[in-house]
Amino acid sequence: MAGALAPGRGTAGAVSRGGLLLGLLLPTHCTVCGAPRAGFGGGGVCDACWDALPTIEPAAACPTCALPGDGSRCAGCRREAPPVAAACALGLYAGRLKRLVGAFKFAGHDVLAPAAARRLAGRLRQAGPVVAEAVVPVPSTRSRNRERGYDPGAELGRALAAELRLPCRRLLARTRDGAPQSSLPAARRRANVAGVFRASPGARGKRLLLVDDVLTTGATAFEAARTLLAAGASRVDLAVLARTPEPGEEPAESA
Numbered sequence: 322m323a324g325a326l327a328p329g330r331g332t333a334g335a336v337s338r339g340g341l342l343l344g345l346l347l348p349t350h351c352t353v354c355g356a357p358r359a360g361f362g363g364g365g366v367c368d369a370c371w372d373a374l375p376t377i378e379p380a381a382a383c384p385t386c387a388l389p390g391d392g393s394r395c396a397g398c399r400r401e402a403p404p405v406a407a408a409c410a411l412g413l414y415a416g417r418l419k420r421l422v423g424a425f426k427f428a429g430h431d432v433l434a435p436a437a438a439r440r441l442a443g444r445l446r447q448a449g450p451v452v453a454e455a456v457v458p459v460p461s462t463r464s465r466n467r468e469r470g471y472d473p474g475a476e477l478g479r480a481l482a483a484e485l486r487l488p489c490r491r492l493l494a495r496t497r498d499g500a501p502q503s504s505l506p507a508a509r510r511r512a513n514v515a516g517v518f519r520a521s522p523g524a525r526g527k528r529l530l531l532v533d534d535v536l537t538t539g540a541t542a543f544e545a546a547r548t549l550l551a552a553g554a555s556r557v558d559l560a561v562l563a564r565t566p567e568p569g570e571e572p573a574e575s576a
């Protein structure tokens with residue numbers, strides 16, 4: 322997670338706190354750009370914002386971590402193969418998608434889940450046939466969910482499962498919260514999440530699709546995948562709303 326949307330009571334970029342609060346009660350303005358309600362594309366986000374998301378074409382992304390590139394495995398995945406068989410991201414964690422994810426995670430916009438899941442499902446189908454038998458959300462920390470009053474990962478998992486006509490199975494639980502990954506440098510994130518999940522025996526023999534909101538170093542999602550595989554899952558794929566670009570590669574935002 323990037324600093325701009327660091328933990329705490331989040332704001333959604335250009336949207337003022339007042340506008341955001343009003344939007345929660347009565348969505349009259351786009352959650353992402355703040356424009357007055359006109360041509361809404363679902364989830365309180367206007368069509369213009371949905372159309373301007375910095376999407377990632379599956380054909381031009383690393384197949385196992387969704388990093389934009391030339392479509393072959395990125396250097397990191399060649400160095401160490403991730404535990405997931407395939408990874409797909411709706412877009413880059415930048416520009417309007419960064420603001421959308423911020424609203425989704427921090428401002429209580431659980432209404433965003435179905436609209437975002439519909440687009441993520443489309444992207445997944447574009448990447449190839451969905452072979453998973455069930456969708457499994459990566460559980461967020463309990464303290465954060467208490468603070469928010471809802472679990473955004475579970476909302477997204479349920480919505481994506483509905484889109485894909487698959488069951489949503491909460492096969493993972495947290496054994497401890499650990500320090501928030503966003504507070505740690507990349508090198509320490511893997512150690513921070515080692516052993517942080519426990520998988521239910523229901524994972525055995527199953528092809529599973531893990532779902533998370535943002536993929537940064539992959540430490541959390543890959544630990545979740547390793548936990549499911551250790552519990553006997555036959556295959557784990559990963560779908561995320563947003564993939565962080567390589568440092569320094571965040572595209573300038575249009576408008």
Ligand SMILES: [Zn+2]
Nearest residue numbers: 351354367370
């Ligand atoms: Zn908008």
Ligand SMILES: [Zn+2]
Nearest residue numbers: 383386395398
């Ligand atoms: Zn990769």
